[in-house]
Amino acid sequence: MxxxxxxxxxxxxxxxxxxxxxxxxxxxxxxxxxxxxxxxxxxxxxSSKDNLVEEVLKQREERYWSYLDEYVEMDSDSPFLLAVEAHGRFLKEQSYKGCMFLRAIEDYAGTDNEIETIARGHKSKLLNYFQLLAQRKGKDNERDIANQFTLLLEGATSMTTLVGAEQATDYSITMARMLVRHTS
Known part of the structure; x- marks a missing residue:
C-alpha cells in the first residue's frame, strides 16, 4: 500500500x-x-484532526460537483431540472442522512476556521452555479432563480432524513418543474 x-x-x-x-x-x-x-x-x-476534516469536506465537495458536471448539459432545454436530478442521485448514493456541509457549519460555527469557510463556500458555490445557469438561459431575475433552486436542493437534502432520498428527490423534481414553468 x-x-x-x-x-x-x-x-x-x-x-x-x-x-x-x-x-x-x-x-x-x-x-x-x-x-x-x-x-x-x-x-x-x-497536521491535525481539523486538517483531516478540511480534506474530507474538500473531497466530498469535488465528488458533489462531479455528479453535477456529469449530469447537467448546460445547453439543454432545462439544465435546472437536470441539476435537481443530479442532486437527487447524490442524495441517494452519498447523502442519505442529511448534509455533511451543514453539519460542519453547525459544529464549527464561529470558531474562525477553514472548516466553516469550506462548508459555507460549498453553499455559495451552489448559488453562483444556478445564477450562471439562469444567465446562460437569458433570465433577467437570475438571483431569485438561484436562491429558489438552492433552497429547493437544501430542502430536499433536509427532507431526506425524514422521508428518504427517493421521495425527497421526487418532490424536488415536481417543484423544479413548477419553478421552471413559472420562470420561463
Whole structure:
C-alpha cells in the first residue's frame, strides 16, 4: 500500500465515520483503527484532526460537483431540472442522512476556521452555479432563480432524513418543474 493509497484509505474511513457519527463524535484513534494505519501515518498526511476534516469536506465537495458536471448539459432545454436530478442521485448514493456541509457549519460555527469557510463556500458555490445557469438561459431575475433552486436542493437534502432520498428527490423534481414553468 503506497503512501497516497494510505491517505485515500484514511480519507474514506474518516468521511464515513464523520458522516455516520458527526465530527465531534469521532476521534483520530477510531479512524486509525478502522483505516488500519499506523498513528504516524495519519500525522504524515494531516497536521491535525481539523486538517483531516478540511480534506474530507474538500473531497466530498469535488465528488458533489462531479455528479453535477456529469449530469447537467448546460445547453439543454432545462439544465435546472437536470441539476435537481443530479442532486437527487447524490442524495441517494452519498447523502442519505442529511448534509455533511451543514453539519460542519453547525459544529464549527464561529470558531474562525477553514472548516466553516469550506462548508459555507460549498453553499455559495451552489448559488453562483444556478445564477450562471439562469444567465446562460437569458433570465433577467437570475438571483431569485438561484436562491429558489438552492433552497429547493437544501430542502430536499433536509427532507431526506425524514422521508428518504427517493421521495425527497421526487418532490424536488415536481417543484423544479413548477419553478421552471413559472420562470420561463
Amino acid at each position: 503506497g503512501r497516497s493509497r494510505k491517505k485515500e484509505a484514511i480519507l474514506q474511513v474518516a468521511e464515513r465515520l464523520f458522516y455516520e457519527h458527526g465530527f465531534r463524535g469521532v476521534g483520530l484513534k477510531q479512524i486509525i483503527n478502522e483505516a488500519d494505519v499506523a498513528t504516524m501515518t495519519i500525522y504524515n498526511h494531516f
